[in-house]
Amino acid sequence: MITVKSEREIETMRRAGRIVAGVLDLVRSRAVAGASTWELDRLAEDFILSHQGATPSFKGLYGFPATLCTSINAEVVHGIPSKTRVLEAGDIVSVDVGVCLGGLHADSAITATVGEVAPATRRLLGTTQRALEAGIAVAGAGNHVGDIGYAVQQVAEGAGFSVVRELVGHGIGAQFHEEPQVPNFGRPHRGARLMPGMTLAIEPMINAGGPEVRTLGDRWTVVTADGSLSAHFEHTVAITENGARILTAA
Ligand code: MG
Ligand code: MG
Numbered sequence: 001m002i003t004v005k006s007e008r009e010i011e012t013m014r015r016a017g018r019i020v021a022g023v024l025d026l027v028r029s030r031a032v033a034g035a036s037t038w039e040l041d042r043l044a045e046d047f048i049l050s051h052q053g054a055t056p057s058f059k060g061l062y063g064f065p066a067t068l069c070t071s072i073n074a075e076v077v078h079g080i081p082s083k084t085r086v087l088e089a090g091d092i093v094s095v096d097v098g099v100c101l102g103g104l105h106a107d108s109a110i111t112a113t114v115g116e117v118a119p120a121t122r123r124l125l126g127t128t129q130r131a132l133e134a135g136i137a138v139a140g141a142g143n144h145v146g147d148i149g150y151a152v153q154q155v156a157e158g159a160g161f162s163v164v165r166e167l168v169g170h171g172i173g174a175q176f177h178e179e180p181q182v183p184n185f186g187r188p189h190r191g192a193r194l195m196p197g198m199t200l201a202i203e204p205m206i207n208a209g210g211p212e213v214r215t216l217g218d219r220w221t222v223v224t225a226d227g228s229l230s231a232h233f234e235h236t237v238a239i240t241e242n243g244a245r246i247l248t249a250a
Helices: 008-031 037-049 121-138 146-157
Strands: 068-072 075-077 092-101 103-113 168-172 176-181 201-202 205-207 214-216 222-224 230-232 237-241 244-246
Touching: 008 037, 008 092, 008 103, 008 237, 037 068, 037 092, 068 244, 075 092, 075 205, 075 230, 092 230, 103 230, 121 146, 121 201, 121 205, 121 230, 121 237, 121 244, 146 176, 146 201, 176 201
Parallel strands: none
Antiparallel strands: 068 075, 068 092, 075 222, 092 103, 103 237, 168 176, 168 201, 201 237, 205 230, 214 222, 237 244
16 A cells, blocks of 8 residues: 655654765765774764654664665675674775654665775766666656656666666655555556655665676675676655655755
């Protein structure tokens, strides 16, 4: 069932989303060579808990043990922060975080660079960000979920990259994952119709190589099958009559 949120609920999600944006700004500034992903996770959790009533959405969700997902280089999503995972110059690290406030969630992700990265890496990140923007640009009332996926896919594949198929965006609200699923591929005018008050997490996961992924033995970390780099950018948006409103902007 797809739920439609009230103005008041969307405003609460916007407040949760501001905290999410604050976490990502903080973590981006601290994602430097020598930092462990565990340290980033501690910073993120402390920041969230410093806001009255806010809690990390991921901790305990399906049994996930941390506040952040931190996924380095060929890791696509769901990497577990660890004291032994230390960032090195030239790495990219995807940081995904959710915040729950007043019983409602917001969800956003960025891929941060550690020091100087190769031009090809920079292009992957820029393309993934543009793919997210393209998806958001068509997420207005009257369009369909397939329009979002199509827009994301056009940008990603147009740049010679590939779209992960096994993992998708999602509705979000009182539950972290709600209907509908929001794939990063699709056909125009297909899928659920977008209505004012729907709230969606749009989140392209784009690989430099092939689209195939596999899950590591920790049963969480998803990596590219060919070892190529992967980038992830995400915003939570509310559908309005006049397009999508980003709820996880700073
Ligand atoms: Mg997320
Ligand atoms: Mg999400």
